[in-house]
Structures are given as C-alpha cells and as structure tokens.
Amino acid sequence: MEIASAFSTSHESCAPAVLDMQLDADFHAGRESEKMHALRECLEELDGPARELIRERYADGASLDDLAARLGRKTSTVSMQLHRLRELLAGCIGQRLATP
Amino acid sequence: MTPEELIARAADGTLTPEEAAQLATACRGDAEMLRALAQHIATERLLHAVERDPLGHSAAQEIVLRLEQERVAAVSAPGFVPRVVESARRRVWLPRLALAAAILLFAGMGALFFKKTPPPKLDDVFVADGPTSVRAESPAAVAVLKRTVGVEWANAADAPATGEMLSAGWLKLRAGTVQIEFLGGARLLVEGPAEIRLDSEGAAFLQSGKVSAYVPEPARGFKLRAPGVDIVDLGTAFGFEVGAQQPAEVHVFDGAVSLSSTTTAPRELPAGKALRLDGQSFRDIPVRPADFPNGEALARQADAEGRTRAKEWQAEMTRLAADPATLLSYTFENETPWSRTVKNRTPRATDESHGALVGAAWTGGRWPTKRALEFRSLGDRLRFTIPERRDALTLMTWVRVDSLPNDYNSLLLPSQYVPGSLHWMLERGGELRLTMVSNPARTLFKDGWDGPVSGPAVSNMDFGRWLFLATTYDAITGTVTHYRDGQQIGQGKFTNRLGAVLGPVEFGNWGTDGTTPDTVWTRSQKSYQRTRNFVGRLDELTILARVLPPEEIARLYDVGRP
Numbered sequence: 001m002e003i004a005s006a007f008s009t010s011h012e013s014c015a016p017a018v019l020d021m022q023l024d025a026d027f028h029a030g031r032e033s034e035k036m037h038a039l040r041e042c043l044e045e046l047d048g049p050a051r052e053l054i055r056e057r058y059a060d061g062a063s064l065d066d067l068a069a070r071l072g073r074k075t076s077t078v079s080m081q082l083h084r085l086r087e088l089l090a091g092c093i094g095q096r097l098a099t100p
Numbered sequence: 101m102t103p104e105e106l107i108a109r110a111a112d113g114t115l116t117p118e119e120a121a122q123l124a125t126a127c128r129g130d131a132e133m134l135r136a137l138a139q140h141i142a143t144e145r146l147l148h149a150v151e152r153d154p155l156g157h158s159a160a161q162e163i164v165l166r167l168e169q170e171r172v173a174a175v176s177a178p179g180f181v182p183r184v185v186e187s188a189r190r191r192v193w194l195p196r197l198a199l200a201a202a203i204l205l206f207a208g209m210g211a212l213f214f215k216k217t218p219p220p221k222l223d224d225v226f227v228a229d230g231p232t233s234v235r236a237e238s239p240a241a242v243a244v245l246k247r248t249v250g251v252e253w254a255n256a257a258d259a260p261a262t263g264e265m266l267s268a269g270w271l272k273l274r275a276g277t278v279q280i281e282f283l284g285g286a287r288l289l290v291e292g293p294a295e296i297r298l299d300s301e302g303a304a305f306l307q308s309g310k311v312s313a314y315v316p317e318p319a320r321g322f323k324l325r326a327p328g329v330d331i332v333d334l335g336t337a338f339g340f341e342v343g344a345q346q347p348a349e350v351h352v353f354d355g356a357v358s359l360s361s362t363t364t365a366p367r368e369l370p371a372g373k374a375l376r377l378d379g380q381s382f383r384d385i386p387v388r389p390a391d392f393p394n395g396e397a398l399a400r401q402a403d404a405e406g407r408t409r410a411k412e413w414q415a416e417m418t419r420l421a422a423d424p425a426t427l428l429s430y431t432f433e434n435e436t437p438w439s440r441t442v443k444n445r446t447p448r449a450t451d452e453s454h455g456a457l458v459g460a461a462w463t464g465g466r467w468p469t470k471r472a473l474e475f476r477s478l479g480d481r482l483r484f485t486i487p488e489r490r491d492a493l494t495l496m497t498w499v500r501v502d503s504l505p506n507d508y509n510s511l512l513l514p515s516q517y518v519p520g521s522l523h524w525m526l527e528r529g530g531e532l533r534l535t536m537v538s539n540p541a542r543t544l545f546k547d548g549w550d551g552p553v554s555g556p557a558v559s560n561m562d563f564g565r566w567l568f569l570a571t572t573y574d575a576i577t578g579t580v581t582h583y584r585d586g587q588q589i590g591q592g593k594f595t596n597r598l599g600a601v602l603g604p605v606e607f608g609n610w611g612t613d614g615t616t617p618d619t620v621w622t623r624s625q626k627s628y629q630r631t632r633n634f635v636g637r638l639d640e641l642t643i644l645a646r647v648l649p650p651e652e653i654a655r656l657y658d659v660g661r662p
Contacts (some may be wrong), residue, residue: 035142036146039143043150043151080104080105082108082112086140087339
C-alpha cells in the first residue's frame, strides 16, 4: 500500500504502528465495514467539483501532478484541497457513526 | 513544511524520506497530531477502497487477505484506538457537507472544469454465496386445495398436496372428497369419482362427479358449468351432480341459483327445490341434501383422518429417532406453549442438541394435534449445536413457507465457519440450495466454497402449504441430492469432498459470531444478503449421519404428509 511504503522509508516512524493499530482495531471491532458504509453515504452528499476531484483521484487513480496540470493549480494546492476534503469526510463519517 | 502539509503529503503518499522522518519526530510528541495523522490515513484508505470499488469488493478482499495473514488473531485489546472525534463544530456544518466542499474548492480557484468519468466497472464479481435465482413465473392461482379425505387422484404423480394453491386446469379424482376454496370466495366439496376444471377465481366446469357448493355473499355470481348446463349462484348453498350415465341434477339447499341450459331460458331455483335436466327440459325432483358432500362432515372426517395419520407418523418418528444414525429429531410434540426449548428426541441427544428458541412462537402444525413453530420476525430463530464432522448427512424438514423475502432464506446456517460448514437455504427464487465452506478465509469468493447445488423447491403456488424438503450429502463421492415432497429435484457434486460440519447452527436465521469474512462484509451492506430470516412454519426437523436412499425419503414423505 502506497501510504505504508511511504512511511517505511522512515526508521523511527510511529505512523505505521498507529495505522496498523487503527486498522486492526477497526477491523476487530467490526468498524471497518461501518466506516466504509458511512463514507459511501457521505460521498453521496457530495457533488460538483469536489466529487469530481475525489473521483479522479481515487477512482481513476490520477496523480497529484496530473490533477494539478489539469486544474492549472500547484501540486501542493491540490494536495491541500484533498487534505481538506478528507477532513470533511472524516468528520462526516464520525458524525454518522455517532448517530446510528 | 507545516504539520498539516506533512500530514497531507503522508496521506497522498508523496512524502520524501526526509519529510517522513520530520513527521515521525513531530507526531511522537504530539497526541493531537498523531490522531489527525491516523484519521487522514484511515480516510485516505477508505476513499481508495470505496471509490476504486464502490461496492467494496477490493476492501472485502483486503479483509480476507488480512484474515489470511492471521493478523487479527495476533491483535489483542489494542491499547491505542484512534477515534474520529466529532466536535460540536462539525455537527453544525456537517449537514451542509456539499456546500462546505464547494466553498473549500472554489475559494480562490475560479470555475473548475473536470472531465466526466464513467463509474468504474467491476470485473471481479463478488460471490459471497453465489448468485441467487429468480422465481419462475408460475401460472396464477385460482383456488386452494383446503382439505382432502381418503383421496385417490387419477394421476398420482401430478397430485396436488393439501394446502397447495391450484391454478386453472383439471382435477381428476378417482375416489375420496376434496375441499376447494376459490380465491373469489366460493367453496366446493367435490366427491370422487369426479373430473372438474377450474377456470378462474369464480368459475369451474364439472365434467362429471358430485359437488356441494357454498357461496357466501362476497362470492355471489360464482359460475359452475357442466355439459349443457350453466349455474350462476345467487348467494347460496347447492348440490350439483353430473354423471356419465344419468342426467345432471341441481339441488338448492339455501338461497337461490339461476339455472340455464343450452335449450332452456334461465330460471331461478329457490332453496328446498331440485331439478333434473331430462333431455331438453328441467323436471322437478325432491331435494336430497344428504346425498351431497357435507362441509361439517368433511371437516370431521379430515380431522379423524389427520389423527390417524398423525399416529402413524408418530410411530415412524419414534422409529427414526431410535436409528443409530439420527443426530437430531425435533418433532415438536408435548412442548408446552411457554416452553422455550425444543427437545431432541433421539435417545443419544446431547444437551447442546436441544434447541433454544428465540422469538419464534408456537402455532398449529400439520395436524390438529400437532404443534409447529412460527418464524415471522427478523430475529426469530432456533439455535442448537451438532458437533463433529460427518461423511454422510441427511437433512429433512417439514416446513410451511409463507414467503421468501430475502435473497437467501435460512433453513440451517452455521454460527462459525470451519472447512465443511454448511449453508442450507431457500433462495428468493424458491431453489433449495446447499453450499459448503471449503476455505473459511475465502468465503467472500467463489473459491472458498463448494457448490451451490440447488433444485427448484418452492413456487409461489406452494406458499402457505406444508412442504417436505430433504437434502443428502455423501462426502465420499461429494454428491448432494435435493428432494421436495419425496421427489428428487436436484443433484450435484462438491469437488472438495470435505466432511460436513454443522456445529453451532440456527434454523431460520443466521446468527454468526460476526467474524467470518462474508458476515463482516454483509453487515456493511444496506440489505444485500444480510438478512436471511425464514418466514413460515417449522413442523419437523431431522438430521441423520447417513444418506437416506430416495425410496426411504419418498416413504417418509408419504407417512408425514398432512
């Protein structure tokens, strides 16, 4: 997985351990599937450019550079936009899990 | 680079080794940053899983892979469980998610132009349990075969069962009496020998035989025809006899009928009158109610016949329970209405083989003297455990299927998976189906299963009547054989030829421990495959550790049919 491999370059990285623990804990508690379900619902609420950006990035697998070129923005700007969208969606997932 | 940018790049997967080291150092001393990082990575991961694959196939696959790596077993009570924290701030803006996203993107960006991308195609077909069938379109029912007494059908192979829905067509009786209830409300008692053709919900044609017709007010207008004679009911009870050798007779017991023949004008016949069609005209004759089948008497006879049959069945069940191969025998006799356990009647019954009832209520069974269990709600189930692996198995049940609301409707489903665990179900399309787990870690995929082997067991004409379903499995040859009412309806092979395992199972539901991959998967679905409750009645359940031959299954059907 690309995220994990990015971290594997770091010798004293705390992140892979955190990631693993979170994922295992999620799976163990059966929350993995709940979160996916919640995310699907959250994505349904999104439309327009935000939805398109996510689709291009995750469904089509476009690189940040591709996206930046197409949008005429800097790569770092696209990265931060995706960052904000993830934050938004994480909040939405949390909200949905909190109110079953 | 700000911590936020580091997290963004970490999630993007574009961190350089230097940045990764920087991030690692930063998050070690900062719990909030650690939490944010974990949240972003988890969200990134979910987005990949959901978006590449909106139905979640690859995510499901990942779950399976994780199971295969046995990492789940290694994880015990994690000390650090990052949580997505919902703050009051988020609660306020969450309902406006789309708006928030739009503002966020448009700020300083101007109009965006994105190419339209089609939704991703899914080549990898998810098969947790394989595709389900579509119920064959049966002809529409016009009536129900309500009761039979001493009946002998002209064509035994094609004989309808008591309680079965009848479509338009001929019924030919050599002997005995049947009660037919038309969907339009009219009730006919037909005494054999007789040949009658059901034409619609409110009409029939009597070629020969003797009938009593009871036509309540809502069914008024019921038409009964015979060669040369038409009777239109005007709300009544009447008898009608058509013989090969003698002329047709109509006897009105109550109300009135309108009578016409090909040669006479319609005339009304009141209660207490009878007519014989003599050649071209009707002639008055004395009314003889006693000559015609009587509903009350029929009910009494059916009752008596039922008691006799129930006794014969009881003797058979006692014999079967004593069979050394019998693992389970639920007959639902002598159970008190408040009892929440079901007794396994085999002499070798273990404690765990007595059934624990959840939800399901006691109700009437095949015979007036007999009890059954009614499964109606989502939670209704009967739990028990049959230990050990078996090289031969026969599963038999008397059920009344009232509907098949789910893709899969549980007969027996295991609570845990081991190689050899069985799924015994009815599909939405009415197929009786057996599958076997061959690799518990691969149950999301076809290669984790043996089967399905299925056969057409329930049509919409069978809803509401008692059915005898049986399935045998022989691990030596891998052969699975399905039966319905004593007749073979399907056969196939399990290639892995594993011994069959029941273990902790449920009749009528799917009470898994929630850790098997396909249950983890199905729980994430809105409805697909998750709900598997059986809707109907259970009147008998027998499990044997040997393969009963077809003739024995046919005989058991014959002894057990109501």
